[in-house]
Amino acid sequence: MASLKDIAESCQVSVATVSKALSNQSDIGKATKEKIKKVAEELGYLPNAAARMLKTKRSNNIGVLFIDKMNSGLAHEYFSSVLENLKVESEKRGYDITFISQNIGNQKMSYLEHCRYRNYDGVVIASVDYTDPMVLELVTSELPVVTIDHIFNGKTAILSDNVKAIEDLVNYIYQCGHRKIAFIHGEDTAVTQKRLASFYKTCMQLGINVPEEYVKASYYHDPKSAGRITKQLLDHPDPPTCIMFPDDFSFIGGMNVIEEKGLRIPEDISVTGFDGILISQVLRPKLTTVKQDTEAIGHEAARMLIDWIENPKTNLASQILIPGKILEGQTVKKLDAI
Numbered sequence: 001m002a003s004l005k006d007i008a009e010s011c012q013v014s015v016a017t018v019s020k021a022l023s024n025q026s027d028i029g030k031a032t033k034e035k036i037k038k039v040a041e042e043l044g045y046l047p048n049a050a051a052r053m054l055k056t057k058r059s060n061n062i063g064v065l066f067i068d069k070m071n072s073g074l075a076h077e078y079f080s081s082v083l084e085n086l087k088v089e090s091e092k093r094g095y096d097i098t099f100i101s102q103n104i105g106n107q108k109m110s111y112l113e114h115c116r117y118r119n120y121d122g123v124v125i126a127s128v129d130y131t132d133p134m135v136l137e138l139v140t141s142e143l144p145v146v147t148i149d150h151i152f153n154g155k156t157a158i159l160s161d162n163v164k165a166i167e168d169l170v171n172y173i174y175q176c177g178h179r180k181i182a183f184i185h186g187e188d189t190a191v192t193q194k195r196l197a198s199f200y201k202t203c204m205q206l207g208i209n210v211p212e213e214y215v216k217a218s219y220y221h222d223p224k225s226a227g228r229i230t231k232q233l234l235d236h237p238d239p240p241t242c243i244m245f246p247d248d249f250s251f252i253g254g255m256n257v258i259e260e261k262g263l264r265i266p267e268d269i270s271v272t273g274f275d276g277i278l279i280s281q282v283l284r285p286k287l288t289t290v291k292q293d294t295e296a297i298g299h300e301a302a303r304m305l306i307d308w309i310e311n312p313k314t315n316l317a318s319q320i321l322i323p324g325k326i327l328e329g330q331t332v333k334k335l336d337a338i
Contacts, residue, residue, distance in 0.1 A: 002043035010039050062090055062305065063100040063120040065111060065138070067128045068221070076221055077249070077277040078294060079126055082148065085298025086124060093306050095121070102134075111138045121309045124148065124301050130190075144308040144315070146301050150190050156308065157319045158301045162191055165290045165324045166198035169272055172288075172326055173242050174206050177335030178270060181208060182233050182240035184254075186220035186247070199244075211238075220246050223253025230254035234261060234269070241270060242332060248273035248280040248289055255283075266333035276327050285330035292324045 004022075008015045013032070021028045021036035022045075028036075064083065068076050083097075090097050100114050100123065111134045115123060122144035128135050130150055139145050139152050151157045173181055183199050186192050196215070203210050213236055218225040226245055230253065233243055245251040251273045255265070263269050265285060273280050276291025300320050308315040 002040070002045040004045075006043055007036060007040050007045060010043065011036050058121050058309065059119040060095050061118060061120050062095050062097045062302075063115050063118065063123045064097050064126060065100045065123060065128055065135070066126040077279070078247070078275045078292065081277075081294035082126060082298045082301075085295045086126075086302050087298075089299040089302035090306065093302065095302075095306060097124075110134045112141050112143075115141075115143060122146070122305045124305060125150070144305055144312070146305040146308070148297060148301055151319060154317050156304045156315075156317050158297050158304065159319060159321050160191075160292045160297060161321045161323045162194045163198040165274070165292075166195045167202045168326055169244065169274075169290055170199060170202040170206070172328070173244075173270070173272065173332060174208065176242075176270070176332050178242040178332070179208055180214070180238070180240040181210070181242050181244065182214040182216070183210075183244045184216050184218050184226055184229050184233075184246055184250070186218060188217075214240055218246055218250065221249050223250055223256070225253070226250035227253030227257045230257045231261075234258070234263070239269075241335065242272070243269065244272045244274075246274060248275045248277045248287060251280075251287060266331050270332040272332060276324070280329070281327065287327075288329035288331045289327050290324045291327050293322050296322045 004015045004018045008018045011018065013036070017028060017032070018036055021033040022040060024033070064086070066079060066083065068079065087097050098118065100111050102108055102111065102114065109117065115138065120143065123138065123146075125135070125139070125145060125147045127148070139147075139155060145152075145155050147155055147157045149157075149159055151159070170181065181203070183196075185196055199215075200210065214233070216229045216232065218229050230243065233240055234257070243254065245254055251271060254271065258265060258269055258271075265271055271287070273287045273289035276289050280287040280289045300322065304318075304320070
C-alpha cells in the first residue's frame with residue numbers, strides 16, 4: 001500500500017505538502033493539490049484509519065444489531081438483502097459496517113459497551129427484541145441510531161409501508177372474487193400490529209366478515225408453525241378460499257401441508273406470501289406476494305444515519321415509508337364474486 005512518502009517522491013514535493021493537499025488545506029495551490037490527489041489515487045493510497053480518526057473524531061465504522069428469533073442469521077433473505085444494500089451505500093460513503101454482539105473473546109458486555117469498545121459512529125438496528133433492556137440502553141444512548149421497521153421517539157426509522165401493502169393485497173384478493181380470507185400473521189411486533197390493523201380495516205371497508213378462527217398467530221420465517229396452522233385452517237368446517245401467509249419462506253410449510261392433503265394451488269386453495277424473495281418467483285405456480293423494496297430500505301438507512309453522524313446539529317428524527325408492490329403470481333384463483 002502506498003504511503004505519503006511514496007506520493008511525495010512521485011510528485012517531488014515534501015511529505016508535509018502531500019498531507020496538506022490530501023486534507024484540502026487552503027495554503028496548497030489548486031494545481032499542486034489536484035496533481036497530488038491524482039497520484040495518490042493512481043498509487044492506491046488509503047489514509048491510516050487511526051490517523052483519520054484523530055483528525056475527524058470519527059472511526060467511519062457503523063454497528064449493525066441484527067438478532068433473528070428463528071436464528072436464521074444471514075440466511076434470512078429479506079434481512080440479508082436489506083443489510084447488503086446498507087453495506088453498499090455505507091461503503092460508498094466511506095464507512096465500514098460490522099455486527100454488534102455481547103461477546104469480545106470471553107468477555108461479556110452490553111450492546112452499548114460493545115459499540116463504545118469498537119468506537120462506532122452510529123448504529124442501525126435491523127431486527128431485535130425491542131423490549132430487551134440492553135436494546136433500550138443502546139437506543140437511548142448518545143449514539144446516533146436508525147431503526148428498521150420499528151419506531152422509537154427521537155430516532156429516525158426506515159419503515160416498509162406494511163399498512164398499504166396489506167391493504168393492496170386484500171383488495172387484490174377481493175377483486176379475484178374471494179370473500180373467505182384467512183390471515184396467518186407473525187409474532188407480536190410493530191410490523192405485525194400494522195399488518196393486522198390494515199387487514200381488519202380493509203376487510204371491514206369491503207364488507208368482508210372475518211371469523212375469529214381465520215386469523216392465526218405464527219412466527220415469521222418459520223415454515224413449521226405456518227404448516228401447522230395451515231392444517232387447522234384447512235380442517236375448519238367452513239375453510240377459507242384464500243390464505244395469506246406472513247412471509248414467502250413460511251409459505252413453504254403451508255405448501256407442504258396443502259400438497260399432503262391432496263389439494264392443488266390455486267385450483268383448490270388460493271395463497272399469498274409477503275416479502276417477494278427469490279424463492280417466491282421460482283416456485284411453480286409462481287407465488288402471488290408483496291415485494292418489499294430492500295434496496296431502498298438499506299440505502300435510506302445508511303444515508304440517514306451517515307447524514308446524522310456527519311451533521312449532528314441539523315439532524316431531525318423522521319419516519320421514512322418505503323412502498324412495496326404486489327407481484328401478481330399464479331396462486332390466487334379468480335372466483336365468481338359471491
